[in-house]
Amino acid sequence: MATKTAIRPVRIVLAKVGLDGHDRGVKVVARALRDAGYEVIYTGLRQTPEMVVDAALQEDAQVIGLSIHSGAHMTLFPAVVQELKRRKATDIVVFGGGIIPEDDIAALKEKGVAELFTPGTPLQGIVDWLRKRFPEGSR
Amino acid sequence: MKVRARDPQQAWKEDYESVPSRDDGLETSTISGVPLKPLYTSGDLAKREEEFPGQFPYTRGIHPTGYRGRLWTMRQFSGFATAEETNRRYKYLLANGQTGLSVAFDMPTLMGQDSDAPTSRGEIGHCGVAIDSLADMETLFEGIPLADITTSMTINSPAAILLCMYIAVAEKQGVPAARLGGTLQNDILKEFIAQKEFIFPPEPSMRLVVDSIEYCAKEVPKWNTISISGYHIREAGSTAAQELAFTLADGMAYVDACIERGMRIDDFASRLSFFFDAHIDFFEEIAKFRAARRIWARWMRDKYGARDERSWKLRFHTQTAGVSLTAQQPELNIARTAIEALAAVLGGTQSLHTNAMDEVLALPTDKAARLALRTQQLLAYETGVANTIDPLGGSFFVEALTDEMERQAEAYFKRIQELGGVIPAIEAAFFQKEIADAAFRYQQELEQKRRLVVGVNEFTVDEEEPIEILRIDPRLESEQVARVREVREKRDHARCSNALSQLRKAAAGSDNLMPYILEAVRAYATEGEIMNAMVEVFGIYTERAVI
Numbered sequence: 001m002a003t004k005t006a007i008r009p010v011r012i013v014l015a016k017v018g019l020d021g022h023d024r025g026v027k028v029v030a031r032a033l034r035d036a037g038y039e040v041i042y043t044g045l046r047q048t049p050e051m052v053v054d055a056a057l058q059e060d061a062q063v064i065g066l067s068i069h070s071g072a073h074m075t076l077f078p079a080v081v082q083e084l085k086r087r088k089a090t091d092i093v094v095f096g097g098g099i100i101p102e103d104d105i106a107a108l109k110e111k112g113v114a115e116l117f118t119p120g121t122p123l124q125g126i127v128d129w130l131r132k133r134f135p136e137g138s139r
Numbered sequence: 140m141k142v143r144a145r146d147p148q149q150a151w152k153e154d155y156e157s158v159p160s161r162d163d164g165l166e167t168s169t170i171s172g173v174p175l176k177p178l179y180t181s182g183d184l185a186k187r188e189e190e191f192p193g194q195f196p197y198t199r200g201i202h203p204t205g206y207r208g209r210l211w212t213m214r215q216f217s218g219f220a221t222a223e224e225t226n227r228r229y230k231y232l233l234a235n236g237q238t239g240l241s242v243a244f245d246m247p248t249l250m251g252q253d254s255d256a257p258t259s260r261g262e263i264g265h266c267g268v269a270i271d272s273l274a275d276m277e278t279l280f281e282g283i284p285l286a287d288i289t290t291s292m293t294i295n296s297p298a299a300i301l302l303c304m305y306i307a308v309a310e311k312q313g314v315p316a317a318r319l320g321g322t323l324q325n326d327i328l329k330e331f332i333a334q335k336e337f338i339f340p341p342e343p344s345m346r347l348v349v350d351s352i353e354y355c356a357k358e359v360p361k362w363n364t365i366s367i368s369g370y371h372i373r374e375a376g377s378t379a380a381q382e383l384a385f386t387l388a389d390g391m392a393y394v395d396a397c398i399e400r401g402m403r404i405d406d407f408a409s410r411l412s413f414f415f416d417a418h419i420d421f422f423e424e425i426a427k428f429r430a431a432r433r434i435w436a437r438w439m440r441d442k443y444g445a446r447d448e449r450s451w452k453l454r455f456h457t458q459t460a461g462v463s464l465t466a467q468q469p470e471l472n473i474a475r476t477a478i479e480a481l482a483a484v485l486g487g488t489q490s491l492h493t494n495a496m497d498e499v500l501a502l503p504t505d506k507a508a509r510l511a512l513r514t515q516q517l518l519a520y521e522t523g524v525a526n527t528i529d530p531l532g533g534s535f536f537v538e539a540l541t542d543e544m545e546r547q548a549e550a551y552f553k554r555i556q557e558l559g560g561v562i563p564a565i566e567a568a569f570f571q572k573e574i575a576d577a578a579f580r581y582q583q584e585l586e587q588k589r590r591l592v593v594g595v596n597e598f599t600v601d602e603e604e605p606i607e608i609l610r611i612d613p614r615l616e617s618e619q620v621a622r623v624r625e626v627r628e629k630r631d632h633a634r635c636s637n638a639l640s641q642l643r644k645a646a647a648g649s650d651n652l653m654p655y656i657l658e659a660v661r662a663y664a665t666e667g668e669i670m671n672a673m674v675e676v677f678g679i680y681t682e683r684a685v686i
C-alpha cells in the first residue's frame with residue numbers, strides 16, 4: 001500500500017461493549033484493519049460507554065468500532081453516541097458489528113450509528129466503507 | 140503373451156494422476172487445515188490390536204451397546220426472558236419429547252451480577268434467563284419434578300451459587316441432593332482461554348471449582364460436577380485439534396488440582412464430563428470425538444493411575460456449531476445442523492443440542508426450537524444410524540484421521556507443559572493467540588474464496604427474505620429489577636447478612652465454600668451479593684488483550 005507522508009493513518013478504537021466475552025469477531029476485524037493500514041487500538045472486554053469514549057478521546061481517534069453479541073446493542077450503542085454528544089466529540093464516527101437483527105439496524109442508524117456490519121460481512125467490506133468515509137486518511 | 144498385472148494401488152495412483160484435479164482453487168485440507176489425501180488405504184492404518192466399544196481405550200465408544208442400549212439424550216439448551224417464561228418453554232420442550240433440560244442464563248447472571256446493577260442495563264433476559272436469587276430459581280423449576288429429570292446448567296464463574304440454588308429448590312420439593320442428576324458447566328479454564336466470562340483470578344477460581352467437585356463427591360454423587368468444554372474454544376476460532384488438545388489439557392489441570400486437594404482420582408474422575416463442538420467438517424469431527432476418548436482413557440489409566448474403569452471413560456455432550464450458522468438464507472442452517480448432528484452421533488456423543496436455524500439472529504422462536512429438536516428425532520428414529528456401534532470404525536480414512544488428531548493433541552500437551560501448565564499458558568496468552576491466529580487464517584481463506592460458505596461468499600441471493608425472530612419484551616427489564624428488590628426487602632435480613640459475612644470469612648480461609656454458599660442461597664442472598672462477598676476477598680481478574 002502506498003502511503004503518502006502528508007497523510008496520517010486513521011485511528012480507530014475498537015471496543016467490546018456489554019457483558020459478553022465473544023471477542024473472535026473484534027479481533028479478526030482488528031487485524032484486518034491494521035493490515036489495511038489503519039491504526040487500531042483494541043480496548044478489550046466489558047467496556048462501558050464512558051470507558052469507550054474516554055479511550056477514543058485519549059487516543060485522538062476518528063472512529064469507534066463497537067462489537068457486541070449479547071443482544072444489548074439497542075441500549076449500549078446509542079449510549080456511546082450519547083456520551084460522545086455529552087463530551088462534545090460528535091465528530092467521532094461510530095460503527096458497530098455483531099448479532100444485530102435487520103430491524104434494529106435502521107433504528108440504530110437513526111440514533112447516530114454510522115454503519116452496522118452483521119455476521120458474514122467480508123472484511124474488505126468494512127475496509128471499503130472506511131476508505132469511502134475517510135478518503136484522505138486522517139485530518 | 141504374458142500380461143503383467145498392474146499393482147492395483149499403483150494403477151489407481153497412475154490413473155488418478157493422469158486426470159487433472161478441479162481447478163476451483165478450493166482448499167482440500169480439513170476446515171482446520173489438516174492436509175488430506177485423496178484416498179486412504181489399508182496402508183494408512185496404524186498397527187494396533189482391534190478395538191471394541193466399552194473397552195479400553197474406548198475409541199469405539201464407552202458403552203458396549205452403543206446406542207442400542209440407550210439413545211443419546213436430546214438436550215436443547217434454552218432460556219430467555221424471565222424464569223416464568225422459560226419455565227413455560229421447558230414444559231413445552233418436555234411435552235414435545237425432549238429428555239433433559241439445559242439452562243441458558245442471561246449475561247448478568249453469567250457474570251455474577253444482579254439485574255439492578257448498572258451494567259446489567261440492556262442485557263436482562265436477552266441471551267438466557269435472568270436469575271437473581273433462589274426465588275427466581277423456584278419459579279424456573281415450578282412444576283418440574285427435579286427427582287425425575289436431569290438438568291444441565293451452563294454457568295461458570297458463579298457456578299457454585301447456581302448449583303446451590305438448584306439444591307435448595309430440590310430441598311423445597313422434598314428431593315434430597317443425593318438424588319439429583321445433572322451437569323454443571325463449571326469450567327473456568329476455558330473462560331480464561333476463550334469465552335472470557337471470568338470474574339476472579341485463576342487461583343481462587345480453581346479453588347471454587349475444586350470445592351464444588353469435592354462437595355458433590357460426598358453430597359451430590361450423581362451430579363456431573365464439571366463439563367470441560369471445547370465448544371467455546373472452537374467457536375472462538377480454534378482448529379479441531381486445538382479444541383481437542385486445550386480441552387483435555389484443561390481436564391488434566393482439574394484432575395491435578397483435585398489431587399493436590401488430597402482427593403483420590405477414582406473418587407471424582409468418573410463425574411468429570413466433557414462438551415465438544417460439532418463443526419461442519421464431517422469426518423474431522425468424528426475423528427476428534429474418537430481421539431478424545433482414546434487420549435483421555437490413556438492419560439487417566441497410565442499417567443494418573445486411575446483403577447476404576449469409569450474414571451477412564453470420557454463422556455461428552457455435543458452442540459452443533461453456532462459459528463457455522465449464517466444470517467444469510469438462514470433456512471440453510473437446518474441442513475448444516477443436521478450434518479453436524481450426524482457427526483456427533485457417529486462420534487458417539489452422550490447428549491446433543493442441535494442449534495435452531497435462527498440462532499444466528501436471536502434466540503430461537505418456538506417453531507425453530509422444535510425443528511431443531513425434530514432434527515435429532517429424525518436422526519434417531521428414521522435414518523438407522525443408531526443401529527450399529529461406531530459404524531465408521533475401521534474406515535481407513537477415519538482411523539487415520541483419528542490418529543492424526545491424537546498426534547496433534549499430544550504435541551500441544553508438550554508445548555503446554557513447557558509453558559509450565561495451563562494457567563501459566565493462559566497468563567502468557569498462549570491459547571488466546573493460537574485461537575486468534577486460527578480464526579484469522581480461516582477468515583482469510585474465506586476472503587480469498589479458498590473456502591466457500593454457501594449463501595455468504597458464494598451462491599448468494601440479492602434480496603434476503605426476512606424471518607420471524609424472537610423479541611424480548613423491553614418491559615421485562617424493569618419487572619425483573621422490581622422482583623430482585625422485592626426479594627431483598629422481604630427476606631430475613633439477619634440470617635442473610637450473617638450468611639454473607641460467614642462466607643466472606645470462609646473465603647479468606649481454606650474451608651470448602653459450598654456449605655457457606657448454600658446457606659446464603661437459602662437465606663435469599665442474591666447472586667450479586669454472594670459474588671461480591673467473594674470478590675472482596677478474591678479480587679477481580681482483567682486480561683491482557685491480545686489481537
